[in-house]
Amino acid sequence: MPESFSPGLEGVIAGETAVACVDQGRLLYRGYTIQDLAENASFEEVLHLLLYETLPDRDQLAGIKSTLFKFRPLAEPVVQMLRPIPKSVSMMDVLRSAVSYAAHWDPIRGKDEAANGQRALWLTSQIAAIIAARFRLMNGLEPIPPKEGLDHAAQILYQCHGEAPDQLSADLIDLTLVLYAEHEFNASTFACRVICSTLSDLTSAVVGAIGALKGPLHGGANEAAMEMLLKFKSGEEARQWIREALARKEKVMGFGHRVYKHGDHRADVLERKLRQLAAQKGQQRWMEIYDAIKEPMVNEKKIFPNVDYPCGLTYYLLGLPIDLYTPLFVAARIAGWSAHFIEQARNNRLYRPLSQYAGPPVRPVPPLEQRKQAG
Numbered sequence: 001m002p003e004s005f006s007p008g009l010e011g012v013i014a015g016e017t018a019v020a021c022v023d024q025g026r027l028l029y030r031g032y033t034i035q036d037l038a039e040n041a042s043f044e045e046v047l048h049l050l051l052y053e054t055l056p057d058r059d060q061l062a063g064i065k066s067t068l069f070k071f072r073p074l075a076e077p078v079v080q081m082l083r084p085i086p087k088s089v090s091m092m093d094v095l096r097s098a099v100s101y102a103a104h105w106d107p108i109r110g111k112d113e114a115a116n117g118q119r120a121l122w123l124t125s126q127i128a129a130i131i132a133a134r135f136r137l138m139n140g141l142e143p144i145p146p147k148e149g150l151d152h153a154a155q156i157l158y159q160c161h162g163e164a165p166d167q168l169s170a171d172l173i174d175l176t177l178v179l180y181a182e183h184e185f186n187a188s189t190f191a192c193r194v195i196c197s198t199l200s201d202l203t204s205a206v207v208g209a210i211g212a213l214k215g216p217l218h219g220g221a222n223e224a225a226m227e228m229l230l231k232f233k234s235g236e237e238a239r240q241w242i243r244e245a246l247a248r249k250e251k252v253m254g255f256g257h258r259v260y261k262h263g264d265h266r267a268d269v270l271e272r273k274l275r276q277l278a279a280q281k282g283q284q285r286w287m288e289i290y291d292a293i294k295e296p297m298v299n300e301k302k303i304f305p306n307v308d309y310p311c312g313l314t315y316y317l318l319g320l321p322i323d324l325y326t327p328l329f330v331a332a333r334i335a336g337w338s339a340h341f342i343e344q345a346r347n348n349r350l351y352r353p354l355s356q357y358a359g360p361p362v363r364p365v366p367p368l369e370q371r372k373q374a375g
């Protein structure tokens with residue numbers, strides 16, 4: 001086997017997958033384009049596609065919805081555990097702890113593929129419910145039980161705010177969940193597959209993936225991108241800042257991608273909806289700021305927005321607190337992580353790459369009294 005060294009495994013094929021195809025020309029979830037899915041499928045349908053390899057028929061869709069509803073209530077000790085967590089703790093850190101703790105009340109028996117499919121649905125519901133419960137407790141409110149008849153995205157907003165969301169908000173959240181659901185061997189999914197490859201369990205792989213997704217070079221960029229936009233009151237201020245930032249060679253959050261070098265298919269889909277949302281809400285000023293940053297990045301640096309750039313502003317215009325943005329990414333990507341875990345387990349080989357040694361040459365161990373520390 002020829003050895004090759006590529007920092008960050010850039011350009012290295014680290015496995016084979018049927019779950020998704022990510023390349024400059026297309027983003028496919030099991031053969032369906034993201035554009036087609038964004039227009040014609042809900043998150044529940046995409047969740048079924050990723051986990052069970054087919055889009056659901058009417059009965060299967062009804063079945064997955066009722067299972068997600070059934071799995072939503074949190075065990076009382078999990079709610080109790082959320083209560084004392086200081087407000088200063090980020091929702092991503094809360095999710096990392098709470099998902100791990102909730103697993104002690106995992107109702108699914110067994111670890112075979114069928115059980116892990118059910119566990120994936122249970123985790124999908126638990127993650128959404130933990131986000132909402134933490135949101136309520138942060139605001140001095142009691143968590144509320146799920147409401148019959150609401151789809152997954154609407155249920156998240158209902159359990160946060162205590163009232164069913166307007167259709168536009170529900171549809172936009174559902175769209176972001178579809179767009180965020182899966183993306184092949186990104187850092188958090190790769191972390192998930194590495195943990196799976198040791199024959200560890202799905203929840204451990206998901207907790208590891210949450211830790212990976214938190215980083216601003218990965219999922220944390222949707223929060224960081226919105227924090228950047230909040231610095232500006234006008235397009236002119238943003239134009240001034242981006243010129244200085246590029247001169248400082250600063251990484252601009254929400255832009256660039258390891259694979260997409262001519263644009264992120266998901267960003268294009270979401271940006272169209274974001275422009276409609278901003279127009280409907282009379283928030284043109286935000287689009288001026290948004291475009292003031294985007295234009296020089298695209299026209300001068302040829303560095304394009306990734307999905308996190310339009311997503312941060314979309315969530316902001318929907319009135320969601322920034323601390324919820326990356327957790328909502330988790331609420332979607334649990335679908336992709338679970339699908340990859342199941343696929344890895346089917347045809348497993350332990351991930352154990354080589355490394356290139358760059359340490360000191362061979363040397364003898366000196367006796368203790370001769371070990372003088374330099375300086």
Ligand code: SDX
Binds near residue numbers: 185187216254255308
């Ligand atoms: C996600 O992998 C996935 O699929 C991830 C994801 C998914 O769905 O799972 O798509 C989700 O994580 C999207 C990415 C979110 N992260 C950000 O928006 C953070 C900002 N982006 C950058 O840090 C960067 O673009 C990365 C990390 C996303 C990709 O970086 P690469 O492939 O390692 O590219 P690089 O850092 O080597 O950059 C190449 C050049 C450099 O310039 P030079 O040093 O060669 O002169 O492009 C520049 C970089 O400085 N560059 C940027 C930039 N991204 C790259 N310059 C300014 N701002 C940026 N955002």
